[in-house]
Amino acid sequence: MIDLASDRQGFHLSPEEVELFHTRGYLGPYDLFGQDEMKAHWRRERLRLFDRSRAPYPDAQPGSGIYDYDRHFDIDFLSDVVVRPELVHRMMSLLGPDVICWRTEFFPKYPGDEGTDWHQADTFGGADGIPHLIWPEGSDFGGAVTAWIAFTDATEETGCMQFIPGTQRTMYYDESKGMHYDLERVNKKEVNGVLRGFFGYDWREIQKDPDWIPDESKAVSVPCKAGQFLIFPSTLMHASLPHQGKSREPRIAWTCRYVPTSVSVYERMRETNVVHELGGSFSLDNYGVVLVAGRDEHGRNKVRERTMTGKPFVNQVPR
Ligand SMILES: O=C(O)CCC(=O)C(=O)O
Ligand SMILES: [Fe+2]
Numbered sequence: 285m286i287d288l289a290s291d292r293q294g295f296h297l298s299p300e301e302v303e304l305f306h307t308r309g310y311l312g313p314y315d316l317f318g319q320d321e322m323k324a325h326w327r328r329e330r331l332r333l334f335d336r337s338r339a340p341y342p343d344a345q346p347g348s349g350i351y352d353y354d355r356h357f358d359i360d361f362l363s364d365v366v367v368r369p370e371l372v373h374r375m376m377s378l379l380g381p382d383v384i385c386w387r388t389e390f391f392p393k394y395p396g397d398e399g400t401d402w403h404q405a406d407t408f409g410g411a412d413g414i415p416h417l418i419w420p421e422g423s424d425f426g427g428a429v430t431a432w433i434a435f436t437d438a439t440e441e442t443g444c445m446q447f448i449p450g451t452q453r454t455m456y457y458d459e460s461k462g463m464h465y466d467l468e469r470v471n472k473k474e475v476n477g478v479l480r481g482f483f484g485y486d487w488r489e490i491q492k493d494p495d496w497i498p499d500e501s502k503a504v505s506v507p508c509k510a511g512q513f514l515i516f517p518s519t520l521m522h523a524s525l526p527h528q529g530k531s532r533e534p535r536i537a538w539t540c541r542y543v544p545t546s547v548s549v550y551e552r553m554r555e556t557n558v559v560h561e562l563g564g565s566f567s568l569d570n571y572g573v574v575l576v577a578g579r580d581e582h583g584r585n586k587v588r589e590r591t592m593t594g595k596p597f598v599n600q601v602p603r
Contacts, residue, residue: 295370297377305378308449309520313512316370316433322511326435326536329361338592341566348564349483352390356540357570358592362388366540371431372576372600374515375542378429381603382545382578384585386417386428391537393443395529398471401480402448402498403487405518406455410490411561413462418548427518428541434508435536441528442535444507445514448498448521455519456498461490465563476500479526483562498523542576548584549573577601 297305305311317325336342338358344351356362365371366385375383391400406426407415419426438444463485470481476497488494498521505525506514516522518541527535543549550568553559557568572588574597580587590596 295373297374302377305515305517309452310445310447310449310506310514310516310522311374312514313434313506313508314370314374314515315511316365316368316513317511319437319509319511322435325361326510329359330536332359332361340570340592344566345564349389349562350559350564350566353566354388354571355390356385356388356574356591357588360591360593360595362538363591363595363597365433365538366574367576367598367600369600371513371540371542375429375431376577376601378515379542379544380578381601382580383542383576384545384547384549384573384580384587385540385542385576386547386549386573386585387541389539389541391432391524391539393524393527393535395527395532395534396471397443397527398473398479398481399443399446399526400522400524401475401482401487402521402523403482404451404455404457404521405459407459408518409462410457410459410487411463411465411485413460414552415459416550416553416559417543418551419543420546423546425517428543429515430518431513431515431540431542432508433513433538433540434510435538436510436533438508438524438535438537440505440507440525441530442533443524443527444505444535445537446503446505446523446525447516448500448502449504451521452517452519456492456496456521457487457490458492459490463487463489467563480523485562545575545578545580545582546584551584575599578603 340357356366409415467484572586
């Protein structure tokens with residue numbers, strides 16, 4: 285077994301970084317690829333997204349945000365990224381030795397697109413009101429830890445991430461209420477003078493206090509170069525700036541979301557085997573979590589050992 289306290293090789297976080305995660309919330313940017321290397325990868329890989337012959341959710345509706353969920357199941361480049369030690373070791377420092385990746389998502393922003401509105405995710409059920417993640421009784425942490433990877437440069441002009449430090453321990457939203465989906469809202473609303481929205485949802489609908497306004501005076505913007513990534517708890521208040529359109533390059537981010545193996549994923553969807561989200565739905569027939577480190581002693585989730593193309597996922601620290 286690996287002794288995390290003494291193992292300073294690899295990419296484990298220092299005690300100071302772990303402390304910063306628990307106080308400030310976000311960590312990074314860290315390097316995953318060089319800037320030019322990432323841009324070259326993305327020029328090639330973005331074309332592969334169009335081939336959906338082995339995509340895990342062939343039934344996902346085109347244009348909906350779920351369309352490119354979990355493409356780490358069929359695109360080799362992405363399958364290799366979810367298990368990269370630069371991500372996994374750092375996740376182990378925060379989540380313990382047994383870690384699963386439960387979801388990956390693309391967040392594209394094209395010139396003129398609104399920024400992502402402020403939000404927090406604990407159960408990830410904000411859209412349909414049904415929890416996607418269930419932590420064991422009495423857990424002191426909820427949500428997931430996200431590695432947010434910039435596939436293109438993310439600047440204040442093209443839509444970098446923003447955080448309100450230290451907000452990760454208080455949920456300002458009640459995800460059990462569920463939100464209404466309406467694409468008519470997209471690109472129309474300003475929040476504190478900034479064009480922001482959430483892919484057709486309005487997080488104000490599920491604010492615990494309808495009069496509360498996120499305190500943007502405390503917000504920090506965190507630009508990333510292509511190939512860099514940030515780590516943050518999904519319960520931290522986070523948002524992104526609009527893409528102002530001064531550059532024609534889209535801002536593309538890809539997120540890998542991790543939890544310990546003790547967390548049960550999509551348990552409430554097991555009867556129907558269908559997830560409804562972002563104006564669409566997909567069947568969980570091909571779904572499984574990816575064990576990226578350690579062992580699964582809980583057996584709460586279906587684990588996928590191989591991609592849709594049959595390639596094994598590499599467990600970084602098998603124990
Ligand atoms: O990239 C963005 O604009 C938002 C990302 C986000 O909300 C997330 O990774 O949870
Ligand atoms: Fe988010």
